Amino acid sequence: MDIKWMEDFLALVKHGSFTKAAEVRNVTQPGFSRRIRSLEHWLGVDLVDRNVYPTRLTQAGEDSVVAMRNSLSSVYELRAKLQESAAHQKMLILSTQHSLSISFFPKWYQKVKPFMNNIGVRVNANDLHDCLVTFLEGQSDLLLSYFSCDLSPEFARLNIPAIQLETEYLVPVCAANSTLVDSNLNEPTNIEMVGFPSESFFGRLIKQQCMSKISADLRFSLICETAQSDSVKGMLMQGIGMSWLPATVIEQELAKGDLVQVPHLPVHEMKVMLYRQVNARTPEVDKLWNYLLSTTSPVTNKHRHSCTAFTQCCPPAQAAIK
DSSP states (O other), X not given: OOHHHHHHHHHHHHHSXXXXXXXXXXXXXXXXXXXXXXXXXXXXXXXXXXXXXXXXXXXXXXXXXXXXXXXXXXXXXXXXXXXXXXXXXXXXXXXXXXXXXXXXXHHHHHHHHHHHTTOOEEEEEEOHHHHHHHHHTTSXXXXXXXXXXTTHHHHHHHTOOEEEEEXXXXXXXXXXXXXXXXXXXXXXXXXXXXXXXXXXXXXXHIIIIIGGXXXXXXXXXXXXXXXXXXXXXXXXXXXXXEXXXXXXXXXXXXXHTSEEEXXXXXXXXXXXXXXXXSSOSSHHHHHHHHXXXXXXXXXXXXXXXXGGGTOEEOSSGGGGXX
């Protein structure tokens, strides 16, 4: 059972309509309805009478309101106690995307570790959407992610502090023995591709910023799909298809020559961003942030609104693997 379902139900009780409650909960109305249905299925009873208008609760729904409020209150109290305990341990909580937790965070942490003064960091790796939800709900101190036009307007509205830590490149690669290496991609060609789910961050980015810039003569056949960049890399290492991957994820494979850059396909530039809560949970967050500000520049609201300032194709493809 997802605690968000209970929050959705109480929002429905408060606002009296699926449309208004879905708007407040920042989800689509069909998605909100599915979450209420999921709660009902888990409980085994109908909470809403869908045969009348306006929306009305069933007797079981009426009877559950107080109990759900009390249950949520208990859960929130428990979370507050645990977070207070973590604060006493001076441990920073960082949400980050899976690929960054593997390819970027270890090296970056090694650089800032001398300044951390034995402060621990709890790393919660997830997809971008879940990282964003966790961060906006105040369950993490920092968010490490690739820049995304989807979250930029919301972060600008909330005036979330941001720092660009590094520039990363999304590179088209394949195995060194692949026929793509010597192919003339200026002619009609069918290319087997290992892809990311279309709803994932990399899936959307590759479609919007890479494949949209490719000649219509090229045809891509999706032969495998996986959400994990390491899984994609493993497929390519077996000589299966091609894909776009962050350069830091395949740094060693490129250096050894096990993977090579596919010629004539676009390389996409990405920004590695670090965000923090406006109000720090612990003094250690402010200390780390002030240190980072001394070595780089913060991102201003003026730049937050410009996606082209953060996402652009890198013309010299070889720049991605220098």
